Amino acid sequence: MRARRTSAAAGVALALALLAGCSTEVPQPDPDPVAETPPPALDEARFDRVLQEVAEAISAGDEARDPEVLSTRVTGPALDLRSGEYRLAEATDGEAVPEPITTAPQVQAVSATADFPRIAMAITEMPEGANLPLLVTLVQPEPREQYKLWGWVQLFPGVQTPALTHPEAGSAVVAPDADTLVATPTEVVERFVATINDTGSEFAPQFAADPYRDSLLSTTAELDEAVQAAGDATLSAEVGDDGPVSIATADGGAIVMGELRSELTFQKTVAGSELRAGGAIGALLGDDTEVRGSVTGISDVLVAFYVPPADAEDTTIQALGATTVLVEVTRDDSSAPAEE
Known part of the structure; x- marks a missing residue:
């Protein structure tokens, strides 16, 4: 070990002596000019590979009905939504099944x-098993972390999605x-x-x-009418904890995916009547x-929007798609109406 150090030191000394005795200037690096805009974070081939790896994680999670398996490539609202679907599947003995998800792309957009x-x-x-495409959003939060599915929405029938910048440009x-x-x-x-409120x-x-x-409000109105002999049904919503996540469109606008929570409450108001919860809540x-x-x-909801640029002639914000999953049910027996 000592001989190696001596040899290394001699090599350094020789190199220094050669430099000192030579009048030629040491070459300076001549780097390429820095691009005005960063390149896309993923090229098309790498993005395809990421999408395939995410699809494999979803398939494994669905087979095991295990959020821990899913969490290797699914995060944030998407993990909450899928976990909620697993709970519903278990509570209904498999009658409620998780929404079909694919990551096979038609159109891609990657941040630059x-x-x-x-x-x-x-x-x-x-x-497979669905009749509408999805809009999926993936996020890489830190340099050493993998891209994970952050959210997905089912696009509405007939919706016109805005033009996205090609992945090669970012x-x-x-x-x-x-x-x-x-x-x-x-x-x-x-x-x-x-x-909504x-x-x-x-x-x-x-x-x-x-x-x-339209569906949320009309369904709530129908439920309220159906239970009026015993109580009422009311709807409220609030902004979710995650996001929003947004990427620019070709016209200077943006696709924005945001999270919200909706709460459908059945309140018994007529003493002596009977009111029961059915469906997924039941x-x-x-x-x-x-x-x-x-x-x-309580439902977790993801909604994707097209938001025009500030100088657009048409400033209307368009919802492009949504996904909603019942994730929790709470009860409060203390609010029962007083018996006469």
Whole structure:
């Protein structure tokens, strides 16, 4: 070991002597000019490989019905949604099945950024057993972490998706507070929630009609009418904990995927009457489905929007698709109506 050190030291000394006795200038590196915009974080081949690896993790998680298996390549709202679907499948003895998911892409968009998180989106082929494609969002939060599925939505029938920048060019990541759009991504989710809680909200004219809100509001009204002999059904929504995640479109707008929570509450108001929860809410309640006071079904929801650029002639925000899963049911027997 000592001989090696001596030899190494002699080599360094010789190199220094040669440099000192030579008048030629030491060559300086001549790096290529730094590009004005960063390259895409993934090329098309690597993105295809990531999508395939995510698909394999979903398949393994679905087979085991195990969120831990899923979590190797699924995170955030997507992990919450899929975990909720597993619980529903178990509670209904397999009658409720997880939504078909594919990551096979038709259209791809990859963020061009040197920073993190890095984002990629794809409009997929139609999953087997479904009749509408998905919009999937993947996120790489840190340099040493893998891309994971952050969220997915089923696109609405007939929806026109905006043109995305080709993966070879890369797309800009749009920050939650970006002021280049008709509303910041954070504001989009907040205002959409406001239109669910109040159909007469001042923000309602900013959004085009969409099947998710139409179905949510009409279903709640029908349930409220169905239980009126014993109580009422009410709906509320709030902004979720994660996101939004956004990527620029070719026209300077953005696709924004945001999370919200909706709560459907059955409240018994007529003493002596009988009110029971059915469907998925009843399944998660278990054997005791009676509503004595109130029962609330809590759903995690992802919605994707097209948000025009701030200088667009048409400033209407369009919901492109949604995914909703019942993830929790709570009860409050203390709110039962007083017996006469």
